[in-house]
Amino acid sequence: MTEKMTHIERVLASLGDQPVDRLTVYPIACGVSRRTIGDGTMLYKDWCSDPKNYAQGLISGQKYFDLDLTVGLMDLSVIAGDFGSHVRMDEQNTPFVDDPVIKGPEDYEKLQAPDINKGRSGVILEGTKIFADALKNETITSGFLEGPLLALTQSASAEKVFMDMYNNRSAVHKALGTFTEYLRDMVKGMGQSKPAACMWDYLWASYSCLGDNEYDEFEGQYKYAGGLNELVGKEGMALAIHNCADLPHLDTQIKAMKPAAYTMAYYPLIPGSPSASEVIGKGYADNCVVCGNIDPQGYVRWSQEKMQKTTMNLCQEVKTALCARGLKSKYCIASGCEVPPSVTTRLENIKTMVDTVKQYGQVTC
Amino acid sequence: MKIAQVAGFLGSGKTTFLIELAKILVDRGHRIAIIVNDVGEINVDAKFIEMYGLKAKEISGGCICCQVAGNFANTIAILYNTFKPDIVIVEPSGVAIPWGLKRAAEYSEEEMDDVIVHAPVITLVDSLRIEELMQSVRRLVETQIREADVVFINKVDSATKEKIDLSVQFSKAINPNAEIMFGSGRNNQGVKEAATLIETRTSPRYDESYEKEMLKRDYGGGA
Ligand SMILES: Nc1nc2c(ncn2[C@@H]2O[C@H](COP(=O)(O)OP(=O)(O)O)[C@@H](O)[C@H]2O)c(=O)[nH]1
Ligand SMILES: [Mg+2]
Numbered sequence: 001m002t003e004k005m006t007h008i009e010r011v012l013a014s015l016g017d018q019p020v021d022r023l024t025v026y027p028i029a030c031g032v033s034r035r036t037i038g039d040g041t042m043l044y045k046d047w048c049s050d051p052k053n054y055a056q057g058l059i060s061g062q063k064y065f066d067l068d069l070t071v072g073l074m075d076l077s078v079i080a081g082d083f084g085s086h087v088r089m090d091e092q093n094t095p096f097v098d099d100p101v102i103k104g105p106e107d108y109e110k111l112q113a114p115d116i117n118k119g120r121s122g123v124i125l126e127g128t129k130i131f132a133d134a135l136k137n138e139t140i141t142s143g144f145l146e147g148p149l150l151a152l153t154q155s156a157s158a159e160k161v162f163m164d165m166y167n168n169r170s171a172v173h174k175a176l177g178t179f180t181e182y183l184r185d186m187v188k189g190m191g192q193s194k195p196a197a198c199m200w201d202y203l204w205a206s207y208s209c210l211g212d213n214e215y216d217e218f219e220g221q222y223k224y225a226g227g228l229n230e231l232v233g234k235e236g237m238a239l240a241i242h243n244c245a246d247l248p249h250l251d252t253q254i255k256a257m258k259p260a261a262y263t264m265a266y267y268p269l270i271p272g273s274p275s276a277s278e279v280i281g282k283g284y285a286d287n288c289v290v291c292g293n294i295d296p297q298g299y300v301r302w303s304q305e306k307m308q309k310t311t312m313n314l315c316q317e318v319k320t321a322l323c324a325r326g327l328k329s330k331y332c333i334a335s336g337c338e339v340p341p342s343v344t345t346r347l348e349n350i351k352t353m354v355d356t357v358k359q360y361g362q363v364t365c
Numbered sequence: 366m367k368i369a370q371v372a373g374f375l376g377s378g379k380t381t382f383l384i385e386l387a388k389i390l391v392d393r394g395h396r397i398a399i400i401v402n403d404v405g406e407i408n409v410d411a412k413f414i415e416m417y418g419l420k421a422k423e424i425s426g427g428c429i430c431c432q433v434a435g436n437f438a439n440t441i442a443i444l445y446n447t448f449k450p451d452i453v454i455v456e457p458s459g460v461a462i463p464w465g466l467k468r469a470a471e472y473s474e475e476e477m478d479d480v481i482v483h484a485p486v487i488t489l490v491d492s493l494r495i496e497e498l499m500q501s502v503r504r505l506v507e508t509q510i511r512e513a514d515v516v517f518i519n520k521v522d523s524a525t526k527e528k529i530d531l532s533v534q535f536s537k538a539i540n541p542n543a544e545i546m547f548g549s550g551r552n553n554q555g556v557k558e559a560a561t562l563i564e565t566r567t568s569p570r571y572d573e574s575y576e577k578e579m580l581k582r583d584y585g586g587g588a
Binding site: 163166167208267269313 | 374500578582
């Protein structure tokens with residue numbers, strides 16, 4: 001099917017709330033894209049530790065699924081690993097920290113920032129340069145970085161970090177300062193790699209974990225994250241934020257931080273978890289392209305029919321809400337979080353989602 | 366295979382409680398396995414955990430939708446396929462969301478030939494430190510109380526009546542439907558009753574509740 005707009009035209013139109021031929025679509029298919037290379041047998045381990053493999057997966061996935069966007073999400077143990085936590089890296093599972101570098105309160109202040117070009121941070125910087133360059137005439141590209149509080153909770157027991165916010169407050173701030181300094185260098189490195197945008201994972205901005213004051217103090221608009229966001233702009237990239245929490249801090253992360261795009265999940269069983277129509281209805285999509293919220297596990301477990309039905313329902317919900325709000329295109333049909341990079345993820349479900357938006361994503365108010 | 370979650374914040378007495386719980390259930394003839402948090406230190410009865418238990422990756426919140434789910438499901442399936450317990454007692458991290466864990470457990474069904482049944486989710490509330498918890502990690506504690514079937518006010522052996530009352534008030538305000546129990550893992554008080562609950566009762570499955578909620582949204586006029 002030839003479409004009326006190119007990927008780039010469509011995304012740019014959506015960013016400016018201009019009319020589109022259909023809504024933008026982006027299943028966050030990152031690690032799983034490695035399976036679209038060649039015979040599909042590349043191991044996750046090889047994908048996430050080599051810049052060429054990482055970039056090749058994302059480039060190949062963009063073409064295979066015909067994606068409007070490309071984001072360089074790896075996994076959430078990159079920075080913790082580079083700071084000295086032990087990362088368990090199975091052949092195909094998502095890697096995770098199994099021995100954090102911070103074991104007690106005294107370790108917060110001992111953190112040593114590594115060289116950004118070493119380790120998997122280096123893989124991300126180098127790999128982002130490759131895919132951003134290769135796709136610059138195809139899609140809008142975005143680098144991906146873990147926010148400071150996420151980097152910290154991955155480097156320690158998350159529970160202890162939350163306790164230490166009270167019992168060892170200054171030590172926690174010291175560690176956040178160290179990560180933020182490191183991340184400033186990463187943003188500058190990312191700027192050199194020249195993706196169109198830089199996306200942060202700020203997942204602790206969740207009312208099931210932190211209130212507004214606490215989030216303001218330990219990541220927030222005025223503290224660590226605020227400065228990083230500003231630097232993203234200075235380095236010539238658009239700001240994007242990913243937060244797959246159940247109860248995200250939308251006022252802070254959308255209204256105050258003003259990202260160009262915000263990707264979020266939806267948890268129907270958690271009271272208060274905002275649906276697409278609520279987010280649009282409350283004005284969060286007025287100045288930001290909100291992306292969401294198909295259940296990532298659906299790509300592994302649903303039939304193609306169910307994926308099609310769910311995508312159609314979401315398109316309908318979004319179109320109705322956009323029209324009611326007087327908007328034309330400020331929502332991107334996306335997965336709520338990364339499409340699981342596992343070997344059992346059904347690639348045909350990813351394709352089905354994209355194709356369904358092509359077919360049913362026309363906004364006619 | 367039944368999954369029994371013992372939730373609660375770090376230090377609320379989960380490990381102490383679940384070891385007593387496991388002993389009682391073993392005495393009653395059950396085949397028990399335990400999954401505890403790898404990251405929190407285990408300072409109680411490590412031998413017992415070695416005999417019956419398995420350390421798992423921090424069963425944490427954060428990104429429950431994708432990253433953790435697969436690994437946890439795999440752990441459950443391995444347990445079933447190697448040891449065939451009839452009850453698995455799980456100690457999630459204090460940043461976990463019980464719904465997310467139920468869901469991940471149900472995924473293990475793809476790798477084993479049995480169905481997952483959930484025992485009531487028991488959330489321990491540390492009555493000794495209730496004031497501190499209501500300050501420092503209030504939202505995390507609230508989240509776990511919100512999702513509890515049973516709130517177990519723990520450490521009543523050492524807490525004052527005021528603290529116990531405050532714990533009850535706090536819990537009821539968040540989750541008026543939960544059953545409230547009182548006890549002490551250390552003195553083995555209330556643990557037998559909790560064991561009976563786990564044996565005899567169930568808690569809803571994630572997948573069924575999810576489908577119901579989505580149907581309600583699509584057809585029931587809810588948004
Ligand atoms: N007074 C009292 N202390 C307890 C009880 N259960 C556990 N503790 C203490 O509380 C602390 C934390 O216990 P633990 O079982 O490790 O908690 P977990 O972090 O929730 O697993 C330890 O110092 C225990 O000795 C109890 O019933 N009464
Ligand atoms: Mg414990």
